[in-house]
Amino acid sequence: MSIQAAFTAALLDPQRSCPEGLCSANGADPASRFAVYRNNVQSSLIDALADSYPVVVQLVGDEFFRAMARLYVQSCPPQSPLLNDYGKDFAEFIDSFEPAASVPYLADVARLERLRVQAYHAADAQPLGHEQIAAVLSNPQALSELTLGLHPSLNLLTSAFAVVSIWAAHQQDATLAGIDLGHGQNALVLRNELEVEVFAIDHGASTFIQNLRLGQPLSQALESASAFDLSQTLALLISHNAITHLHHNQVSL
Template sequence: MSTHSAFSAALLDVRLPCPAGLCSSNGADPASRFAVYRNNVQSSLINALADGYPVVAQLVGEEFFRAMAATFVQQQPPQSPLMSRYGEAFADFIDTFEPASSVPYLADVARLEHLRTQAYHAADADPVRPEQITAALAAPQGLSDLCFTLHPSLHLLHSAYAVVAIWAAHQQQPSLEGIEIHQGQHALILRNGLEVEVYAIDHGASVFIRHLINGQPLLAAAENSPEFDLSQTLALLIARNVITHLNNKVTP
């Protein structure tokens, strides 16, 4: 193992000894100095996870969360210098973390929080003006070919649990009272201006939006989706500045 690899491994695994060859300029014990540095690095990574997954932390409590995060840090160290990207696999880790099995919706809450982080850091894109969209929808000669490009921050999530309601309940006074935990929900996550917003939408609306993301024309996307309120869904997309480009034969 190279010196760099040995240092990196010991930095994240408290069971490993101080790497050989380290020295201290002031004569202090290198092992003690390394232990302090290792603790600071691990604490920083755990804090980064806590910042990115605040509702997950609330659901299990700080002590449990930090112990779970410490295990994740040791198993999956950062692969990027961007801390906003750290924890991309945290939800999958929670799925397999046996001590968290008593909170079956925890991993999906983590997935929702990670998508919120992705939405926040997504590229900017100017929305199409509402009057342009209205004109395109009113032009029958181009309607069959009308395609929408949606904002880069938009994400969809399906959960077997009431993940949106659980997340929303922890934005003020944390409580799951009155929430039907096992009532599955479809989440729409997007950034509107500087604010990341989360909505619970119907299954049909989620399928429809997925078709739009995949490039299907508006009418085909609607026809290939389970029953849903098309007008209401389009109104939401327009109001939240999600539509960033129109591709149709008739351009207003």
């Protein structure tokens, strides 16, 4: 194993000894300096996870979270130089982390928080004007082949738990009292200008929006969606600047 590989392996594994070949410019013990450096690296990654998953931290407490995150850091080293990319599979780790099993909704809350991070860093796109969209949608004959382009930050999450209500309660210093935690919710996440927004939407609306994201025309997107309020869903997308393009008969707006 090369010095670089040994250094990387030991950096995230506290059971490994200081790699051979290291030296200190001021004569200090290399093993002691390396131990300090390793602790700083791991602490920085744990802090980054805590910043990305603040509601997860609140749900389990700082001590539990940091212990769980430390194990994640040791088993899942960064794969990108961008720190905001780190922890994208943290929810899957939580799913397999047995001590967290007593909080069954924890992984889905983590998934929701990851979508918020992704939305914040998503590419910019200029939304269409509300009047422009309304003019096109007011023509019933044009709707059958109309395709809507949605903002790059928009994403969806379907959960068996009340993830939006759980997340929202922790934005207002509220408690989970009164929330039916086992009542599944569908989340819509998007960035409206500089603000990342989260909404609970009907399952049918979620299916409809997902179909639009897949490029299906408006009429086709409706076919596989269970009953929902189409006008309300379109109004939500329009009012929060989620529609960026309209395509019809090879013409784009």
